[in-house]
Amino acid sequence: MKRSPTFLITVMCFGFAFFYIPILSMIVYSFNASRLATVWGGFSTKWYVSLVSNDAVVNALFLSLKIALVSATFATILGTMAGITLARFTKFRGRTLFSGLVVAPLIMPEVITGISMLVFFILMADWVGWPGQRGFTTITLAHITFSMVFVTTIIQARMIQSDRAIEEAAMDLGSRPWQVMFDITLPVISPAILSGWLLAFTISLDDVVISSFVTGPGSTTLPLLIWSKVKLGVTPDINALATLMVLTVGIGVFAAGMIMSRTERRRQLDAQMAFRSDD
Amino acid sequence: MSQSRFQRWFDLKGWSALLIGAPYIWLLVWFLLPFLIVVAMSVATNTPTAPPFSFGGEHPWVNWEPFSRVLTDGLYLRAFLTSVVNAFVAMIFCLLLGYPMALGLTRVSTNWRNILLMLVILPFWTSFLLRVYAWMGLMGKNSWFNGLLTDSWNFLVPMSWAMKSVPMMHTNFAVVLVMVYTYLPFMILPLYASLERLDPTLDEAAMDLGSRPYQVFWDVTLPQSIPGIVAGGMLVFIPAAGELVIPSLVGNAAQPMIGKIIQDEFGQARDWPMASAVAVALLILMVIPTMIYSHYQAKAERLK
Incomplete structure (x- = not known):
């Protein structure tokens, strides 16, 4: 320059x-x-x-991890389905509403999402007697709902880039729809599915506001525990907790980066080999 | 638009109903329905029952009182003003700091770029709450950071203005500072994405034609990066305006932001219709920048 x-x-x-x-x-x-x-x-x-x-911290950590695992998995399944549909199904009844529904939770303020889900749970408990108590289930349902749209965004972006010709070739060769899906489409977008799952996991693990609305007695996630402690001021054990979390995430992101760059390099190598054998 | 071949194939075998239906029904039940209940509740009447609202009563079916209170009561108007001003100032500072950083990222070598991009994203993966908490530690009265600021202030100003510590915690300044800190990656990443795509030969052409560096920036780089600026600005402004955690931890309790008002109306005051009306008003406030954004996007698409 x-x-x-x-x-x-x-x-x-x-x-x-x-x-x-x-x-x-x-x-x-x-x-x-x-x-x-x-x-x-x-x-x-x-x-x-x-x-x-500290038992409270350990229990909160395990509850958070459990919620994050379950909600990220469901969010990834639903979000992937929505992403594939929006990228490949150009026309179906209610598509406009659907494409609005996968964007709205992204820009909805968390306070409003939290309140609307809490009201819904309270009214449902009134009308159908479920959920009797708020806690693991209600937090997980809320987390699935607002993290699946992040997965959808990632999958949709990946699907638009990927080549439809492969899917069409499989169809020409007589594959059934589920074969196309499991043999072609899903393997091609698998890195995006993985990053969608990781994002959903992190979002769930990090959520304070929505959890604070839909939680119930005895269900304190780690962020809720931290929030209630931090409101009272700066304490040294939260510093220690923060250090452990930053180190875990730092090592995780670093390792993921290494693995990704290695697979990328291997793929480029494979591609070169393939071209060379063509000659 | 006609149906894609992929879709026709799936329709034929009845698989598309499942593929579309599952996420669609999920969002209808767990997102749209709860949201519509909140919208409906904003025109209900507050009652001392459980759940604390009902339709009907003196005003048959629709009660506009919560909305008229949002528009006339100083409490709500001040909270809206505080939210918009804090979010806007945070957005401007994110832009002023994020733009040169994003531009710098496009100018360094590829190796450095990957490392620095990871360093921009890394704080985003660590806990949001703990990033707010980190600043509570720095801004407190006895911290080394506050001491440093106090010493330099006392060094620079006359003795009579000297301070024991800089009052940072529980001010709107603290709210804006922490917002800039937590939302800066949201500004840098879209800016970087739009700046990275620019054609460097345009810069060179402008320089060959005698433009000075600041003219190149002003006439060539900046106009082309407006979509990135708009996207980054939205990604900062929208969550910042509805923020609940940051003002409750470092903000001034006497000047609540709108998120806190919604939470209090709902929880402590148990006035669900009022909370819903404030929530709907906040959404309307956010729809305006969103529409500006989609307008820009549509325009950019048409230009392509």
């Missing part, structure tokens, strides 16, 4: 410092011996010990 981007580099340094200084500060203070979370009192790992021996 001819132009010297000094200004751009300065802003980028500032921006990345802005991104990471708060997180680094949180990590440093998680090793603080002082109970006062903002005053340095020497190095200590006692907050990690108190964290893993």
Whole structure:
């Protein structure tokens, strides 16, 4: 580049410092011996010990993971179906409404989604006697609903890029619809399905607002537990929890990046080999 | 548009009904129906029953009182104003910081670009709540960050203006700062996507024709990136205006944003029709930028 981007580099340094200084500060203070979370009192790992021996935190973590696993799986199935339909089925009754319905939850403020689901659950309990108690089931239902549309967006984008000719060839060769689906369409979009599942999992694991509305007594997810603690102020054991979460996510994202770049490289290699054997 | 071959094949075997039906019915039952109940409730009357609303009463069937209160009561108008101003200021700062960052990302080498893009996305994968919490630690009275700001303030201003600590927590400044922090990736990514597509030869042509760098930016780069700016702006403004967590943790309780009002009307006041009316008003407020956005998108599509 001819132009010297000094200004751009300065802003980028500032921006990345802005991104990471708060997180680094949180990590440093998680090793603080002082109970006062903002005053340095020497190095200590006692907050990690108190964290893993805290039953409430461990139970909340397992509840959150359970909800995230179940809701991400259902959201991926439903979201993939919706994505395939919207990308491939050009005309069916109610398509306009359907394509609106998969966008609306994306822009709906979380407070409104939360309230409308809570009202619905309360009225249903009144009318049909279900759900008798709010908790795991209601949170999971809510999470499936608002994370499936994120999966749909990813799948739809991937489907539009993928080549229909392969599917048509399979149909010409006499494949049944479910064979086309399971042998061609799904394998082709499988990386998108995986990233959709991961996104749905993260969204569920991270959700505070909607969970806070549709939860019931005794069902405290990890974000709800953190929220109730953080409202009272900065505490050192939350710093420790944050550090563990940031490290887990950081390692996970790094590993995923490595695996993806490796498979990509292998695929390019395979493609080169294929071309060479053509000659 | 005619049906695709894929669809006709699936129709023939009756598979498409399942494929369309399952997600469609799911969204109808768990999203549209609850939402329509909220819309209907916004014209109901608050009653001391359980559930606390009913239709009918003195005004037969429809009660416009909640909506007229939204439009006349200062409490709601102030909350709307606070929300819009906070979200708008956060959007502007995200743009001012995010644009140069996105432009910088297009100018670095591919290796650096991949690393830096991952660094932009990484905070997005960590807990939202904990990112807000990280700033609570920094902004508090006794933190090293606040101490640093206080010292530099006291160094720069006359003695009589000296402060013990910078009052940051529980202000609208804190809300905007944390919003910029949490929503900045939403601004950078669409901007980067639209800037990356630009043809660098246009820049070179402008420079060959004697444009100065800032003129190239102003006349060539900026106009082409407007779709990215609009998309990023929407992705920041819409969730920021309805934000509940950030103002409740770092905001000024005396100046609530609209999300908090909805939560309070619904929970503490147990006035479900009022909460619904405020929610519907908030949605109408958000539909306007969404329509501007789709207008731009449609225009961009037509240009293609």
